[in-house]
Amino acid sequence: MDKKNIKGVSILESLVCLVIIGIGFVAMLQLSSFSINAMDRSLEKNKLNFLSEMVLEDMIGDPDNVSNYSFDQTSCNYSAKGGTELYKKNKDKWRNKLEEKNYIKFEKGSGFKDKKLRCLSGDSKKTFVSNGTGRVNFFTGKGKRKKYLGVIVK
Amino acid sequence: MKNKTLGFTLTETLVAIVIGMISVVAAFSAYNFYNKSYASVSQKVAISKSAREALSMIVRDLRNSGYLDPNFIGSSAEGISSWDSAQQKLIEIESKYFGNYRQGDRLNIWYTISPKDRKRITYKLKKYQNSSKDYYLSRDVKINPEGGNTSHPIVEELFVPYVEDFQVILKDKDGNILGAVCHACGAMERSYGGNKIINGKRKGHTNMLEVHTAEIYLTVRSPKEVYSKARKTKIQNGESPHGSNITINPGDKYHRETFFVSVHTRNLATPQVKIASSGQSIGVGTGYNK
Numbered sequence: 001m002d003k004k005n006i007k008g009v010s011i012l013e014s015l016v017c018l019v020i021i022g023i024g025f026v027a028m029l030q031l032s033s034f035s036i037n038a039m040d041r042s043l044e045k046n047k048l049n050f051l052s053e054m055v056l057e058d059m060i061g062d063p064d065n066v067s068n069y070s071f072d073q074t075s076c077n078y079s080a081k082g083g084t085e086l087y088k089k090n091k092d093k094w095r096n097k098l099e100e101k102n103y104i105k106f107e108k109g110s111g112f113k114d115k116k117l118r119c120l121s122g123d124s125k126k127t128f129v130s131n132g133t134g135r136v137n138f139f140t141g142k143g144k145r146k147k148y149l150g151v152i153v154k
Numbered sequence: 155m156k157n158k159t160l161g162f163t164l165t166e167t168l169v170a171i172v173i174g175m176i177s178v179v180a181a182f183s184a185y186n187f188y189n190k191s192y193a194s195v196s197q198k199v200a201i202s203k204s205a206r207e208a209l210s211m212i213v214r215d216l217r218n219s220g221y222l223d224p225n226f227i228g229s230s231a232e233g234i235s236s237w238d239s240a241q242q243k244l245i246e247i248e249s250k251y252f253g254n255y256r257q258g259d260r261l262n263i264w265y266t267i268s269p270k271d272r273k274r275i276t277y278k279l280k281k282y283q284n285s286s287k288d289y290y291l292s293r294d295v296k297i298n299p300e301g302g303n304t305s306h307p308i309v310e311e312l313f314v315p316y317v318e319d320f321q322v323i324l325k326d327k328d329g330n331i332l333g334a335v336c337h338a339c340g341a342m343e344r345s346y347g348g349n350k351i352i353n354g355k356r357k358g359h360t361n362m363l364e365v366h367t368a369e370i371y372l373t374v375r376s377p378k379e380v381y382s383k384a385r386k387t388k389i390q391n392g393e394s395p396h397g398s399n400i401t402i403n404p405g406d407k408y409h410r411e412t413f414f415v416s417v418h419t420r421n422l423a424t425p426q427v428k429i430a431s432s433g434q435s436i437g438v439g440t441g442y443n444k
Contacts, residue, residue, distance in 0.1 A: 011169065018173060025180060032191055039195045043202045047413060050209060054416040057209060061367055061418030089329035093416070103412035104373070107386035115376075 011132060044118055044140075051091045051097055052136045055127060055149045056089040059134040066134055068135040073098065076119035098125055129153075197376035197409055200315075205374050205413045208314045209293065213417050215275050216368050218265045219422040220244035225269035225316045231304040232272055238355075243274070244362040244422060247322050248340035249396060253279040253289050259322045262337075265421070267297070274299045277313070279320055291317040291372070318410060319373040319398050321391040327366040327423050331396055335361045335379035366423035371397070379407035 051077060059066050068087040078095035081088065096102075098117070105112035122143035128135045135150040162170070217280035222240055234240045243264045252258035260278040267273050276294040281287075294315040297306040324332045333419030336358040371391035386405035391398045391412060 011166075014173065018177070021177070022180075025184060029184060029187065032188055036195055038190050039198060043198055043411070046202050046206055050413060050415045051205075053213070054414070057416055057418045058367070060420075061423075084328075086327065086329045097414050097416075100412070100414075102390040103371075103414070104410055105388040105390070112386070112388050 041118075041141075047100075047117065048138050048140070051094075052138060052147065052149045054097065055094060055136045056134060056149060058093075059127075059129070059153050060151065062086055062090070063132070066129050066132065066153045069127055069129050069134060071125070073126070075126040076121070076123065082101075094125075188301055193378070194380045194409070197378055197380050198411075201374045201376055201409070201411050205315045205372055205411065208293075209370065209372060209413055209415050211293070211313075212261075212277065212370055213415055215263050215265075216245075216370075216417040216419055218421065219263040219368075219419055219425045220362065220365075222395045222421075223266040226266050226272070229269050230272070231298045232300045233302075234300075239424040241363065242356075242359045243272075243337055243367055245324070245326060245368075245419070246336045246338070246358075246362070247343075248336065248338075249322075249341075249342040250398070251340055253317070253319060254287050255280075255319070255400045257400060258289075258317075261322045262374045271298055271304075273297055274277045274405070277320065277322075279317055289317055290315050291320055314372065314374060316375040316377050317372065318375050319371065319389050319391055319400060320411075321368040321369075321371040321396075321398055322395055324365045325367045325369070326364045329367075331393065332361050332364055333396065334358050335365060342381075365419050367415070367416055368419055371406075371412060371414055373410060373412045376409040380409040381407040383407070 055071075057061070059069050062069070065085075065087050068085075071091055073095065076099075078099045078101075080092040080095060082092070083089065099114075099119075101114065104115045106115055107113075108124050118140070120140075120142045123138070123141070124137075124139045124143065125152070126137045126139075128137070133150065133152050135148060138147040139145070222237075222244075227235060227237060227240060230240070243262075245264070246262040248260040250257050250259065252260055258279040260276065263275045263277075264272055274296045276292075276296075278292055278294070279289040280292045281289050290312050291314040293311045295311070298304050301305070310326040316407045324335050326332055334348030334357055336343040336348045339348035339358050343358060348356070348361075350357045352360070369392065373389050373391060384405040384407050387402040387410060388414070389398060389400040389410070
C-alpha cells in the first residue's frame with residue numbers, strides 16, 4: 001500500500017463540519033425561543049379577548065350613550081382622565097385595564113414594578129361607534145396584528 | 155512496514171476529545187434549555203387555559219344572574235309566592251374573607267332555569283385537602299336551594315386550580331361601587347349597611363337590582379415553580395377598600411397572572427317588577443338596560 005492512499009478527515013474539514021452543526025444548533029435554539037414568545041403572545045391575546053369583551057359589554061350596558069364611547073389610544077402610557085359620567089368612568093377603566101395597572105407587581109431592584117401587557121410603538125386600541133353599533137379594534141405587534149370585534153348595541 | 159501502521163497521534167486524539175466534549179456540553183445545555191422552557195411554557199398554558207374556561211363560564215352565569223321566569227311565582231318548587239321574596243336572592247357577594255390571604259370574595263348567583271326551578275351557583279376559594287396554603291376556585295351548583303323535597307344535592311366542582319385571589323366588584327348604572335349586595339351579609343357588607351332597612355326592605359336586597367356591571371379579577375398561580383430566582387410579588391385587584399392588596403413576602407418562584415373581565419348584568423339593573431306586573435314585553439319598558 002502506498003502512503004498516499006491512507007486518507008482521513010483533516011482538522012480543517014472537521015472544524016468546518018463543526019461550524020455547520022453549530023449553525024444548526026443555533027437555529028434550533030432560536031426556534032425554541034420563538035415558540036416561547038409565541039406562547040406569551042397567545043396568553044396576551046387571550047387577555048385581549050377578555051378586554052375587548054369588557055369594552056363591548058360597557059357599550060351594551062349604556063346603549064343610549066354609545067356615541068360617546070369612541071376611544072383612540074395609540075400611546076402605551078395611559079392616564080386616567082376623570083369625569084362623573086358613566087362613559088368617562090368606563091373609558092378610564094379601559095385605560096387602566098389595557099395597561100394592567102396594579103394587577104401584579106414584582107420586586108425589581110428597589111421597590112415593586114408593574115408587570116405590564118406587551119405594548120410596542122405602533123400598537124393601538126380603538127373603538128368605532130355609529131348609530132347603535134360598536135366595534136373594537138386592537139392592533140398589536142407594532143400594529144401588524146389586528147383584532148376586530150363588533151356588536152349591535154341597540 | 156513501520157510506515158503502514160498508522161493510527162492517531164496524541165494531539166489528534168486530544169483535539170478529537172476536546173471537540174467531542176464541546177459538542178456533548180452543547181447538546182446537554184440545549185437539552186436543559188429546552189426542558190426548562192417546556193416546563194415554563196406548559197405552566198403558562200395551564201394557567202391560561204383554566205382561566206379562559208373559567209371566565210367564560212363566570213361571564214355566562216353573570217349574564218343570567220337574577221333572571222326570574224315570568225311564571226316562577228306560584229309554580230316555584232321552592233315555595234316562593236311573591237316577587238319580593240324571589241328578588242331577595244339574585245346576586246350576592248361576601249367580600250374579603252376567603253383564600254390564603256383572607257381577601258378573596260364569594261359570589262352567589264341565582265337564576266331560574268325553568269318556570270319551576272331555580273339554580274344557585276357559588277364561586278368561592280377553597281383549600282386543597284392536603285395543603286396548608288393552596289386554594290382553588292370552586293363552582294358549587296345547587297338546584298332549588300330552599301326547595302326541601304325538591305332540592306337536589308350540591309354539585310361541587312374544582313373549577314380553577316391554584317387561585318390566589320378572586321375579586322368581584324359590583325357597580326351600579328352610574329359606575330359607583332355597591333358595597334353591600336347580599337342576603338346573608340358578611341362583616342364588610344354589614345359595614346356598608348347591608349342589613350339596614352329602608353322603606354321596609356333591606357339595603358342588601360334592594361342593591362341587588364341596582365347591579366349594572368360586575369367586574370371579576372382572577373389571579374392564578376402556576377402549579378409548579380417556574381422561575382429560577384425567588385421574587386416578592388404584590389397582587390392588587392380592584393379599588394380599595396373593596397379590592398385586595400396582597401404582598402407575597404418572602405418571595406417565591408411561581409408565575410402569576412391576573413385575568414380581568416367585566417360584564418353587564420342584563421337581568422339586574424332592569425325594572426323587572428314593573429315589567430312583570432304590567433305584562434309588558436321586556437323590550438318595551440323604557441327603563442330597560444339603562
